[in-house]
Amino acid sequence: MFEKCSNPDCGLPFDYREGRLIRFCSRDARSPAEHHGVEHFWLCGKCSERYAFAYERGVGMKIRPRAAESQETAERGLAATV
Numbered sequence: 555m556f557e558k559c560s561n562p563d564c565g566l567p568f569d570y571r572e573g574r575l576i577r578f579c580s581r582d583a584r585s586p587a588e589h590h591g592v593e594h595f596w597l598c599g600k601c602s603e604r605y606a607f608a609y610e611r612g613v614g615m616k617i618r619p620r621a622a623e624s625q626e627t628a629e630r631g632l633a634a635t636v
Contacts, residue, residue, distance in 0.1 A: 578594070595607055
């Protein structure tokens with residue numbers, strides 16, 4: 555289990571009453587097919603307003619600014635309508 559915010563620049567101690575907690579299920583290619591790993595990530599209240607979690611293949615779970623998330627979503631929506 556984690557002890558602090560997933561933002562490396564923050565480090566606020568974990569408080570289940572605020573912020574954003576996610577559960578990420580992954581499958582390890584080196585393990586048997588029926589093995590699933592579960593990881594938990596948490597952003598404190600302030601960080602969850604500015605950042606979102608994003609999965610990057612081959613790297614794992616990362617945080618990125620919400621502004622970038624909104625821009626990518628808008629670009630995908632525009633591309634889908636063209």
